[in-house]
Amino acid sequence: NAGVTQTPKFQVLKTGQSMTLQCAQDMNHEYMSWYRQDPGMGLRLIHYSVGAGITDQGEVPNGYNVSRSTTEDFPLRLLSAAPSQTSVYFCASSSEGGRKTQYFGPGTRLLVL
Amino acid sequence: GENVEQHPSTLSVQEGDSAVIKCTYSDSASNYFPWYKQELGKRPQLIIDIRSNVGEKKDQRIAVTLNKTAKHFSLHITETQPEDSAVYFCAATDSWGKLQFGAGTQVVVTP
Numbered sequence: 001n002a003g004v005t006q007t008p009k010f011q012v013l014k015t016g017q018s019m020t021l022q023c024a025q026d027m028n029h030e031y032m033s034w035y036r037q038d039p040g041m042g043l044r045l046i047h048y049s050v051g052a053g054i055t056d057q058g059e060v061p062n063g064y065n066v067s068r069s070t071t072e073d074f075p076l077r078l079l080s081a082a083p084s085q086t087s088v089y090f091c092a093s094s095s096e097g098g099r100k101t102q103y104f105g106p107g108t109r110l111l112v113l
Numbered sequence: 114g115e116n117v118e119q120h121p122s123t124l125s126v127q128e129g130d131s132a133v134i135k136c137t138y139s140d141s142a143s144n145y146f147p148w149y150k151q152e153l154g155k156r157p158q159l160i161i162d163i164r165s166n167v168g169e170k171k172d173q174r175i176a177v178t179l180n181k182t183a184k185h186f187s188l189h190i191t192e193t194q195p196e197d198s199a200v201y202f203c204a205a206t207d208s209w210g211k212l213q214f215g216a217g218t219q220v221v222v223t224p
Contacts, residue, residue: 035214040122042202042214043157058211059114090156098204098212099145104156 006105023091032074115207119215136203
């Protein structure tokens with residue numbers, strides 16, 4: 001099993017550009033989520049999904065969109081990148097939401113200039 | 114919603130000594146409290162967790178305690194080793210089943 005995979009590993013964007021961060025898992029987990037990690041602020045939930053076709057907002061959803069068309073994939077879209085979105089992004093999956101082990105992907109480091 | 118506070122933000126310990134990280138939470142309905150370890154440049158990984166029907170759990174040199182009345186939970190690392198150097202995050206699951214993380218504790222173990 002590959003577990004949770006993310007691409008790309010690193011990305012530089014200019015302000016206003018759009019991009020999609022990819023996330024996939026092969027553990028048949030219903031629950032998937034996106035976090036951003038900033039120094040001194042821990043991991044903050046952006047969006048999450050409890051199953052294919054179902055998504056909801058987390059703590060810091062503004063500027064990000066998600067969709068969940070399959071159990072395996074959960075892409076995160078930045079519509080118009082801003083310097084405030086410079087961060088490390090982690091995707092995670094779990095068999096039972098926040099009540100079970102979260103398996104994190106390796107992360108995507110994003111720099112917005 | 115749930116609010117998790119974590120202290121201290123940095124902790125320096127001598128190899129062989131113990132390290133203690135403390136967290137508080139606000140949602141009295143929270144019932145799951147995991148701890149994650151993140152080494153530099155790596156992804157967070159679960160090291161231990163505790164559920165609200167248990168007061169203490171131990172796994173080798175790591176233990177977690179939970180005081181539901183006071184809404185406190187703590188991570189204890191005994192006989193620290195250099196490989197224990199990392200950032201540690203506590204978390205609590207809110208009443209909606211979402212995980213709220215603390216801000217993290219940078220632990221440095223010096224030989």
